[in-house]
Each structure stands twice: as structure tokens, then as C-alpha cells.
Amino acid sequence: MNSQENMPIALVTGVGRAEGIGFELCRQLAARGMTVLLTARTHARAQPLADMLIAEGLDVRPFALDVTADEPIQHTVAAVAAEFGRLDILVNNAAATGPFGEKPSDADLQTVAHVMAVNLYGVWRTCQAFLPLLRKSRSARIVNVSSGVGSHDDPLFGLTRGNKMGSSYGVSKAAVNAFTATLAEELKGSGILVNAVCPGFTATFPGAEAMGARPVSEGAAGIVWAATLPDDGPTGGFFRDGQKLPW
């Protein structure tokens, strides 16, 4: 059992790299005293990353979670249920990108299907799988990590603003936003708040800072904000840095 019974138990998907936003999310959530379940596609990938945060004195546990695979997710759900009996925070951070500059007219549909499998169905599947444990929380939060690239009206990155992140990625994030709105609507009154958050352009790859990307700690902070909303906080919204973004 969690030694601090009253502290939230948070799970973050897609923590496959120390440079990624997911790793920093685990650090920031655990630094608030939470027990954080750091998940990556395989346990072998999650373990050394969890060890790095454990070495910082944080309560972080590694788990395998491939968001595209039903049966392994159910194993992880069962393991979390056996050890903790509930889940308080689910952060759907895992994502895939298509090729840079991919155009809708000639995108390879197998690539499109893969991006949708991770970014939309992966989020959908993970939410469905963990909902029974989230319903056991006194006050649960789901945060779907999205992107302004999937927004119709984001003035910087929006779907029709000529960004080069690729059509499948933008479409998948727009779909994540739509899924977030529908799940939040269904769960209204349940105590589970569901929101989508864009971390902003964040330096998770070499050379990104020189291109104007913000530090990972700043990108992660807006996601932590949505993961730790008070009970009367918003649900069904799309945010960056705690500010509403246009759909």
C-alpha cells in the first residue's frame, strides 16, 4: 500500500526518455509527495528511468504500458489495483508523430493509422482501462496531453497555420481534443475532471531551444496544473499554461 494513504497516486504514460515531458511530469508530480507510476512501452525501459527519480528521493514505480495493446494494459491495471486499489491521476502523455512536413494529400495511410493508434485510440483505450480505478478515487483527474497543432484556431500552431508537424499528428491531436470533450461530458458529476493540455513548444530534442522551445520544466508545469486541479476546477477544456486555448 501507499505509505502516505492520503497522497494521490498518479500514472503517466509514454515515459520512454529522460529528455521527454513525461519524465519531467513524473518528477514534478512525485516532488509534490505523490506516488508516481512511471510507465513506458516495456518494463525494461521504465525501470532505469524510475531509478533515476528514486535516486532523487522520489516515490516512483516502474510499470510496462504499451498504449496500443489491450492485454498488457489489463495486466498493468490489475497490478495497480492489487497494489493501490485506486488511481487518482492519469496523464496520457504517450504520442507518436508522422513524418515532418507530411501532407494530407499524399500521407501514407499506414503511418496515419499508427499515429492514430497511439495518439487517439491509445488515449481512449488507457482511459477505458483505468476508469474503474479512477472511479475509486475521491477526486480523480485525467489529463490528455494534446497540442496546439491540433487546434483549429491556435494562432501559432493551428491546423491551418502551416506548421510542419505533419497532417496525421495534427488530426490525431484534434481527435484527442474531441475525445476529451466527450469523456468529460459523460463524467460530469462523477468527481473526475478531464482536460486536454498543450505543453507548448518544448525542448525535448537537440537543437529545439535554439528554435525557440521552452524548457521541459515549463512545458510540464501546465500539465501538472491540470492534474492537480481543485474539485471545483474546469472539466472538458483545452489549456496551455492554465489558460484556455481555442479548439
Ligand SMILES: NC(=O)c1ccc[n+]([C@@H]2O[C@H](COP(=O)([O-])OP(=O)(O)OC[C@H]3O[C@@H](n4cnc5c(N)ncnc54)[C@H](OP(=O)(O)O)[C@@H]3O)[C@@H](O)[C@H]2O)c1
Ligand atoms: N515537445 C513538444 O514541443 C510538444 C508540443 C506539443 C505537444 N507535445 C506532446 O507532449 C507529449 C510528450 O512529448 P515529448 O515531446 O516529450 O516527446 P517524446 O519524448 O517522444 O514522448 C512521447 C513518448 O511516447 C512514447 N510512446 C510512443 N508510442 C507508445 C506506445 N505505443 N505506448 C507507450 N508509449 C509510447 C514514446 O516512447 P519511446 O521512447 O519508446 O518511443 C515516447 O517516450 C506528447 O503527447 C506530445 O504530442 C509535445
